[in-house]
Amino acid sequence: MFFEKWFDSGDLVIYEPEYNYMAYDDSERPYMIRSTEDSKIGLFLKYISVDSFDSCEVYIFSLNKIIVIPQTYLKLLSKNTQI
Numbered sequence: 001m002f003f004e005k006w007f008d009s010g011d012l013v014i015y016e017p018e019y020n021y022m023a024y025d026d027s028e029r030p031y032m033i034r035s036t037e038d039s040k041i042g043l044f045l046k047y048i049s050v051d052s053f054d055s056c057e058v059y060i061f062s063l064n065k066i067i068v069i070p071q072t073y074l075k076l077l078s079k080n081t082q083i
Helices: none
Strands: 012-015 018-024 030-036 040-047 055-060 065-070 074-078
Touching: 012 055, 040 074
Parallel strands: none
Antiparallel strands: 012 040, 012 074, 018 030, 040 055, 055 065
């Protein structure tokens, strides 16, 4: 799937993962449960593939590590203007 390039190296981002779970009611009818994890602030590093822009590397400050995530889980906090 093709995505547009939203971020540049050094941008300050907020990571907001979203989870979808399938559940069933008492009558065994399926329904979707959506939940989100606490937001985390990070530093955008790079896209994994410059052809699709679908996944990227981000350094998450509170976790003190680099993670690979879909760019759709990110929102821009501050654009890096010191390039």
